[in-house]
Amino acid sequence: MRRRGGQRAACRTPDAQGSAGGRRPPRIALKAVLLAGALLAGAAVMTAAAPESTVPPRATPPQASTPVRLAQGAGGGADGSGSAFVSEGVLPGSPGKGRERIVADLDQNRVAITAGFDGSEIFVFGAVKRTGPEPVSGPLGVAITLVGPPEKIIVRKKERVKGLWINRDSLVIEAAPSFYALATSGPLEQLVAEDERLRYRIGIRQQIFSLEGIEKAAQAAPFIEALIRLQEKKGVYRILEGAVQLSEATLFHARIPLPANLTEGDYEARIFLTRGGQVVDRAETTIPVHKVGLERWIWRLAHEHPLTYGLLAIALAALTGWIAATFFAILRR
Amino acid sequence: MQIYLPIAEMSVNVFVLLGLGGLVGVMSGMFGVGGGFLLTPLLMLLGVPSTISVATVANQVVGSSVSGVLAQIRRRGVDFRMGLVLLAGGLAGAAFGMILFEKLRRMGQADLLISLSYVVFLGAIGSLMLLESLRAMVQSRKGPVRRKLHRHGLIHRLPVKIRFRTSGLYISIFPPLLVGAGVGVLVAIMGVGGGFIMVPAMIYVLEMPTKVVIGTSLFQITFVAAFTTILHAVNSQSVDLVLAIFLLLGGAIGAQIGTRLGARMPAEQLRILLALLVLAVCIRLGLGLVIEPDELYSLEIVRGG
Known part of the structure; x- marks a missing residue:
């Protein structure tokens, strides 16, 4: 494993190793951890060394494929209510x-x-x-x-x-x-x-x-x-x-x-x-x-009104086949 | 680019689906067969559950044959009376096939039924086609042999004769009913259009003239496949609309390529090629039944109960 610079530097720039997929690491997630940590550090009685020297380096850079959203009240509380x-x-x-x-x-x-x-x-x-x-x-x-x-x-x-x-x-x-x-x-x-x-x-x-x-x-x-x-x-x-x-x-x-x-x-x-x-x-x-949107609608129709769904499937298939064939027939002329 | 299939509940690459549809489209353009017999096993290889593959391909067949039927009707290539008799048999056969399919599905033997029917039918059709094409090649070198115009076999001795004007036939109603029913069963359990069985049966058993064979079989296949789609949708909710549409789009593109490729190759060689392909699929499926599988266990998720 390669580690560039000192540990503190590694904490600011997530290491190259984890972001190999070329995805941009959502920094916000790391920030959230740090924020929660900072808030809780006050409440907790820490027995070990100072936090900033050890906390971040072990945190592997995030590889989220979905945009990371912070749930409401993420940093919200030492009391955990949020x-x-x-x-x-x-x-x-x-x-x-x-x-x-x-x-x-x-x-x-x-x-x-x-x-x-x-x-x-x-x-x-x-x-x-x-x-x-x-x-x-x-x-x-x-x-x-x-x-x-x-x-x-x-x-x-x-x-x-x-x-x-x-x-x-x-x-x-x-x-x-x-x-x-x-x-x-x-x-x-x-x-x-x-x-x-x-x-x-x-x-x-x-x-x-x-x-x-x-x-x-x-x-x-x-x-x-x-x-x-x-x-x-x-x-x-x-x-x-x-x-x-x-x-x-x-x-x-x-x-x-x-x-x-x-x-x-x-x-x-x-x-x-x-x-x-x-x-x-x-x-x-x-x-x-x-499932949301169209996916949900299709699934529900298939399970709640199977006959309608079957007829729709036939109609759509016939229409798709016909349109595609007509389209290519026009192209060939 | 991934697309989530709502019924199969899996995410598949759009281009894989288009490519699969396209490949089958090339086949149908080149050889004039529907290609469902390739599509169902390929979808199963992709990880689509077998019941969903069969039901969805039945739906796809509707879409891929509709434009063909319309074109054939314009060309007067459809013998409607024969088509309706075949259809009557086809609907009965499809209904019977569905009952069989559902029964075996409950017993966990749907896969076996599908594979076995594929092996038997592809094997039989493939070898017949291969022999026929080889014989034709040999004969074309020796010079043409005249076939008898009229043979009086069993089908002319059966009762309830009907005149099929467009086909120029006066035969009993039972052989077309039976041919239709047989194909109907196959549509229900194999998810294929059945053209690859229907066309030879019409030529060799019913002795219909070639010019109405394609149109009439497409006519029957379209309606039987539509009927089967509804049966599958109602019985097992296994028709994946999104999957069917992407296969159709790919198929339409593939068919254009296939038609052009097919026009460049001599017909006899084309038929030998198709026969070899059919046999290859048959052998592949057959080996799957005979060779000890890597994984002996399989899972079936019981939905809705």
């Missing part, structure tokens, strides 16, 4: 929890699927608000999950029958998320203990439900593995270990890429703050993803 995320505040259970809270926001609070939709990106940023000195009960971690609306999926397995490979066995998955992304600030096993992962349903497996009985669980396992493998291949299940940039144990941000083949619905974004493998706070918000 933030899109609702923090749980004090979690019941173990003592020591509740002293650290999440204050976070998103760059966009809704995703619109337009005719030219080619995937998008959710930029999550936030900070840890402390009411006392930084606890020493293990290292701090941040895990962010983004879960799409559940779908019923049939997983089929091909088998050789009389020389032909055809679908034989199948497993019905009652609910599997249509999209699942998990971004963490480090290796998941170290960040969140297994019981906490089960409790808060962190991880793809914790999101997949089939109605098969326990006795069939062993047979179901390869089907569930296949489901995860195929969904990962489609780009709708992603484990992004290390994608959350955590600076000074206070500021964090992450980019979660959204593929073009998104399913409509409400996407749940959750942030988990962990210390020594235990979840100490969580915050969540909902991001609606919807």
Whole structure:
């Protein structure tokens, strides 16, 4: 890796490495982080060194394909009232929890699927608000999950029958998320203990439900593995270990890429703050993803008035074919 | 430039769609066949779900044959009475094909049904065409052989005879009904116009004169494809209008190129080329059924329930 100049210089000009695609990094996002950081630095009791020497260099330059808009109240508050995320505040259970809270926001609070939709990106940023000195009960971690609306999926397995490979066995998955992304600030096993992962349903497996009985669980396992493998291949299940940039144990941000083949619905974004493998706070918000304009109109017509849609499809196809043929016939003369 | 297909729920490059439509257009311009038999498998390769491919290509066929029918009507190349009989059979066949398609789709065997029908029909038509063209090439070297004007086979012995004036035929109503029905089934389950089966059947089975074959088959195909589009739209909401329109636009451009290319090549060679292409698609699909796939598992997202 190449690094030009000193660290301070690198903070002002995002390094060449990240902006390889030639896209202009939206500086505003970085500014937002810095702004939130500056505001929160006052509230938090900092135990480490001065912020400006370490905060920015690790922040990889943004690669947003969508223009970054700041949600309202992004920098708004040390009290978190203007933030899109609702923090749980004090979690019941173990003592020591509740002293650290999440204050976070998103760059966009809704995703619109337009005719030219080619995937998008959710930029999550936030900070840890402390009411006392930084606890020493293990290292701090941040895990962010983004879960799409559940779908019923049939997983089929091909088998050789009389020389032909055809679908034989199948497993019905009652609910599997249509999209699942998990971004963490480090290796998941170290960040969140297994019981906490089960409790808060962190991880793809914790999101997949089939109605098969326990006795069939062993047979179901390869089907569930296949489901995860195929969904990962489609780009709708992603484990992004290390994608959350955590600076000074206070500021964090992450980019979660959204593929073009998104399913409509409400996407749940959750942030988990962990210390020594235990979840100490969580915050969540909902991001609606919807088709808009013509895309929405076509889809609704197809599903709500299928006969009209069918007739329209025929009429439009006939018209297009006829116009194109006439156009070229005129051209040839 | 990407376009989001609202029904297939995926984003595809516009130029890929135009190119695909164009390629099929070149085919249809060169060989005079619809090209649906290439379009459906190509869309599936692109990642469009098979049911949406089949339904959308049926819609595309409507658009690509409409202008042809209009031109043929002007040229008096359509035997309307024969067309209507074929159409009656075609609609019944399409309805039956839809029931079969839906049943197998529920069982998760739609892909198998589509692939198998492609392999069988492309294989049969491709080899027949190849043999026929090779024989014709050999014969043209030996000198022409006169074919009998009238053969009295089975189709002349069946009851309920009808006079088809434009075609100059007096035959039973059943063979055209059956031919129409067979093609109707194919439109429903394969998403093809069926011209590649219809035209040989009309020439060799019904013994129609060549000048009305193209027009009459286009006439029947247009209506059967329209009917199938509606059935798919109502049954499974799998017709993607946006996809169909981009394929049509590409197809219109491709057809112009294809017509010019076709005019430069000798007809016999052209037919051999088409036969080889049909066989290649057949072999490709056939291998997919026989060779162990890389991924044994597949997903089906159950919508609306």
